[in-house]
Amino acid sequence: LRTGFPEAIFAEGKEEPELIKIIEECAKRGRVLITRLEETKYNNIEEKISNLQNDGYEFEYNRKARILLIKDGEIEKQGKIGIITAGTSDVPVAEEARVVAEEAGCEVLTSYDVGVAGIHRLFHQIRRMIEEDVKALIVVAGMEGALPSVVAGLVDVPVIGVPTSVGYGVGAGGFTALNAMLQSCAPGIAVVNIDNGFGAAVFASTIVKQIDRKGQ
Amino acid sequence: LRTGFPEAIFAEGKEEPELIKIIEECAKRGRVLITRLEETKYNNIEEKISNLQNDGYEFEYNRKARILLIKDGEIEKQGKIGIITAGTSDVPVAEEARVVAEEAGCEVLTSYDVGVAGIHRLFHQIRRMIEEDVKALIVVAGMEGALPSVVAGLVDVPVIGVPTSVGYGVGAGGFTALNAMLQSCAPGIAVVNIDNGFGAAVFASTIVKQIDRKGQ
Amino acid sequence: LRTGFPEAIFAEGKEEPELIKIIEECAKRGRVLITRLEETKYNNIEEKISNLQNDGYEFEYNRKARILLIKDGEIEKQGKIGIITAGTSDVPVAEEARVVAEEAGCEVLTSYDVGVAGIHRLFHQIRRMIEEDVKALIVVAGMEGALPSVVAGLVDVPVIGVPTSVGYGVGAGGFTALNAMLQSCAPGIAVVNIDNGFGAAVFASTIVKQIDRKGQ
Amino acid sequence: LRTGFPEAIFAEGKEEPELIKIIEECAKRGRVLITRLEETKYNNIEEKISNLQNDGYEFEYNRKARILLIKDGEIEKQGKIGIITAGTSDVPVAEEARVVAEEAGCEVLTSYDVGVAGIHRLFHQIRRMIEEDVKALIVVAGMEGALPSVVAGLVDVPVIGVPTSVGYGVGAGGFTALNAMLQSCAPGIAVVNIDNGFGAAVFASTIVKQIDRKGQ
Amino acid sequence: LRTGFPEAIFAEGKEEPELIKIIEECAKRGRVLITRLEETKYNNIEEKISNLQNDGYEFEYNRKARILLIKDGEIEKQGKIGIITAGTSDVPVAEEARVVAEEAGCEVLTSYDVGVAGIHRLFHQIRRMIEEDVKALIVVAGMEGALPSVVAGLVDVPVIGVPTSVGYGVGAGGFTALNAMLQSCAPGIAVVNIDNGFGAAVFASTIVKQIDRKGQ
């Protein structure tokens, strides 16, 4: 019942030799995506997996997103999604989502640091994305997590809320943002785990895939 | 930027005279959906809002879903979704989702009480829904909330997890189910608030609407 | 260092004979305000404290606010404040605030059920209040508690956030609203306890009093 | 509806190149305040933003408050506020509040480490501040957070409670202090997030601004 | 190693026939104390255990304390303790402590509803108790639970803090009061469970007993 999405490895908490072994095994089956891979860790293992480049793979490391792509060409795009962040501190999570969504066959429009403050700038960005016909909006926010509520009040497109662990005091860890999104009084929002840009992107890609299945 | 979904009133915590006033105001603008309306409360107000039936409205009260529809004809269906529950105690939340999704223009396939235990029966139901071309699956579960993880491992369709407050001890209030769904190791799941069948249905309908927007 | 504000009695959890005794003692010293007094409880004690009416007191019971005023004339108003609610379920808390603020010498402007959804209506109400020269805004909201953030982004007047226990699932008890207000990324907000309309009003009145002290 | 307060940048969690870019952009629009800026981080970026000094800006770094002011002259003072701390460990949060409040046009009186223990010393300090006509009191306390309750019992001036993350065991993280302030039995207190000296100061300055608006 | 304290039965949650059986068994061994016994429950069982009165026992039911004493004469007093409450809602817990402490051989001085507000009245009551030579102070408080801190700052006598479940919002259940007492910056306080007047009294009586053991 399931179709092709490249295999993804969560690097956090895995020791380097272990990680190398897993990467090599996965690469036998096709493209690989390694997430939560810190730059120094990447630098340490790069050499040791360089043999994969002989097998026709290219490496593409995105520092902000902390993702390594081991790829063998470009992915064909199936549909558009939008990604919005409230602040600049939310950008790494958004970039994780962007890289994963592109790898999953989505064309991605981004608009970072629109906040709730400048309501007119937000409105403008949303309108642009709707006009570009995005099929889903990923809205990334920490602190009090109000942005998805405001966005969902403006559009009929599915809004995927991603709470981030940006905040302090009662907001530490991202739980305030998470709960605010779950308890939103604007319907049309579904939520993923704190800082889970990966999950939001995979979910968004499942929506985009539905549209393609339509004509079948 | 937003289009037509009937207005929804959340009846819980509203006193009867207040509720009647809000219903009458809403009904001036079109169809109305009253959620979380207990049967006795419905019986108490039914008479007092009966004048709306002169204005061409019909009443349809669903006891299990605790929803009153004040409608003026049938809604045209735009696409299919599936709704699955783990247990029988999750059915009221699933029924809330079903009634709302239908009102939002979705054709709904249901499969209640499939649990994680009888893995083969679950597999069979999922396959049927995929073959019927559902565009999203709403998976409702309380207790340890494992069902959405298992389902998302089987399909590429978006899975909307609805945790229910069914459980006791550490599971009381639905927080274990909620957290399990958010922390699922199977990607492709997004989650709504505990017992929020309404929100899951509205979200699912925004997915179905994307497909229609395609050819535009 | 402190000046006159009528004594206030919190009726919740006090048995009737006890309450009557406390009211009678307080009334010897001047006006009294009894908060969180349910209607039936009021009906039960009304007769038994009727002798106070011979001492020149009038009774004024506000059912929505659940407050009984035992007063001896009108209070002179010193300045204006505004009270806004997100939904209709937040109104009892707002009314508690209104009655207390008036008793504390404030003229009160209200605007209930403005939500975050209808951003233009909200904008209009805020503008009206600023033009009327309110010295503080009390913003009452449950669910995800986003309204004070939005309001504080629009004005330079002090915003007093009052989270309400309106919500369910992760929002039950008002903690999501409370945390969202405390963690707001818009500065200019201070917060009181969940459902504490009384505290918000007393606090707002301390602001209004500063203005009067100016010319001294 | 909003008027002039210098832009504020929250440095915590921002990488240095990013921070420099944001500072330079903000400085184009006027004075800038960089909060939560650790001394070493300041030392690292100082050189790289030194060109702003050619544009007529001066740098003023406050180590205790962890704030960098990028200023172009002095701010005119509009009214007085007081800042009190319970212990010496609360001073950094109080200093953050002081610097921000001065930048927002307040004259600030401080009294640090007055505790609840030496009730007579506390009483003396409060009296002094009231006589100096402060329009608001910011009271900063960790541990059991009792100080704002005691202060609010003594004065009619608005008391802004700032809980700090000073404490251990059940007091770790500042939640005991926060909850104690929110649940205070003395009315006249409103509260900001744990360690949020910035927010308390901005809020206090909105009160001071009301007084000026009076004669308009 | 242990000596005589009458047996105590916790009535809450026990069904009436069960309770009667336990009481009768205990009464064979001597005096009995039944705590958390609601008035109606007492009325229901009174008749059924009346035969104990033939065995030389007297019944003494204290409605406020919700305690039934089944006694066979008076207890000799060994030393004094003081019991103080912050508010009137804390009185039932204080009364539970008083009855138990007397039964455990303490002479009890009480001072209810002294609050933190009227600091001079509090000071007066404390002084009186110290002059009367109390060996321990039980301080009962809900809400923000600041009273034990203030008291312990004034005296060298052991202070036993009893948090009560009086409060709402963040104070609901008594956890704010409990944590404030545990995290007090005034040393000389030890704490018992929320609403545990019984435990505080037994503990205080163990202190009083030490004094008697002195001359041995």
Added chain:
Amino acid sequence: LRTGFPEAIFAEGKEEPELIKIIEECAKRGRVLITRLEETKYNNIEEKISNLQNDGYEFEYNRKARILLIKDGEIEKQGKIGIITAGTSDVPVAEEARVVAEEAGCEVLTSYDVGVAGIHRLFHQIRRMIEEDVKALIVVAGMEGALPSVVAGLVDVPVIGVPTSVGYGVGAGGFTALNAMLQSCAPGIAVVNIDNGFGAAVFASTIVKQIDRKGQ
């Protein structure tokens, strides 16, 4: 009533000189097991306890399990148990369990990283273990902790759930996995503390011991 299991020392949080002293004391009474012993700590103390090797002891350090065995020959095996993990990150906890169980006289079958995803591979592993006649299954899982539920639905053998602190956001610390296992809708599961491979193994060995006691 208790019989022989080697003494176990928990090394975490113990300083090296202290640890050496405890090890030497224990070794006088027989074999010793030192758990939670980091590799560098082991390297630091190895030399200093080398004299134990003269007393007939061998050292066996397992880096993954972080356990040092100080042993004097092999343990006789009494029965089989199985250990399964959901992911590779759970392996250290599983290895702690394996080493301890073997030391407690169990023969251990392992199957790591079977997840919930590949339901057929899981099914195959479970069948193999049952055919090998394991008397208990230790199932180790972090994240949403669903694996023990699925396993217990398939077998009648006692399933011992070990939640791990593998996860992030709402899953951080292992509490989601713990609660999911406790709240499982499949009966036949009992649970130990988060990351407690040691406890699971000791418990499993008590089951194996019952079988031996049978014929007595």
Added chain:
Amino acid sequence: LRTGFPEAIFAEGKEEPELIKIIEECAKRGRVLITRLEETKYNNIEEKISNLQNDGYEFEYNRKARILLIKDGEIEKQGKIGIITAGTSDVPVAEEARVVAEEAGCEVLTSYDVGVAGIHRLFHQIRRMIEEDVKALIVVAGMEGALPSVVAGLVDVPVIGVPTSVGYGVGAGGFTALNAMLQSCAPGIAVVNIDNGFGAAVFASTIVKQIDRKGQ
């Protein structure tokens, strides 16, 4: 892979007509166990399911355990287990465990209300059970939940801890007992959900079944 245990229905939260339907369906497949069935609910449905008695079933309702057995003869006993409770309030949970364990083929020895206080009486009861050759001990305790730790320190038999929701203040809901059991410093304990006598019994029966499988 699974063998015969009668089907069990959890009655709590199920409406009567629904319950009757489920019972009738289950009874077609064999014996049925209905747990958490309140006496009044049982009285209401008894008549309506009486037809099952014509099919050869007998009804056995246990009021303390709140269980209805619909049985067709006696179960053959395979091995012994012991059930111990700390207090009398824990007895309903213990009785749930007893009835379920007997239905699952265990002979059950019970010892209720042994507490931690009377250590010698506890010791005596434990010894008796070990001599009777119980294969597992179910230890039921609320409050601080210390009993399983003490028991596991005395025996080598598997100890299954069942925390109960008996307690108040910090112990309310059973979480203190649960955590104490999970965090016990005596190994040899595994734990089930709060008040889950059912789960403890099923788990204990899986242990007893292992012994029988031995000679196969």
Added chain:
Amino acid sequence: LRTGFPEAIFAEGKEEPELIKIIEECAKRGRVLITRLEETKYNNIEEKISNLQNDGYEFEYNRKARILLIKDGEIEKQGKIGIITAGTSDVPVAEEARVVAEEAGCEVLTSYDVGVAGIHRLFHQIRRMIEEDVKALIVVAGMEGALPSVVAGLVDVPVIGVPTSVGYGVGAGGFTALNAMLQSCAPGIAVVNIDNGFGAAVFASTIVKQIDRKGQ
């Protein structure tokens, strides 16, 4: 009302120059006790405060207790107390209590690492302390915190429970031990904050002081 106990400074979180300044000020008024002072911090400041030794002060640094005494002779002892720990990891907290209690005029008997396991050894230690006529017992325990309950069941002396942050998983941070002590079913226990050896000792010394006040 308060008498002499040396001033105590909490060093944790205080920077060195600040600490030196506070120490010098305190030393003007008499003996000083600096708690939570890490060894390296002590080494750093030792030199800089050495001038105090010219003023007749001696330094006594206790590494395990992390306390520096700045003293001018010995303290006269007024009465005995006992200190007991469950494990070796609890010893630092116990040592903090011992040093503080001695400084507060108590003679201290200690018995470390008695656990709940070896019930006979515990019994022996308790008996010895009672025979030595201790006036209070400080019982220090982490993990499940059962030791104070067991001790309080054996003696009539006041038991002061000190939960420690020793534990992991559900026991991390010491909250399980804290709650277990507060919820103990053995009366005669009062509790201080997690790891608060200081507070327990000050409290115990207030008990010892009562005995001396007796003959006055």
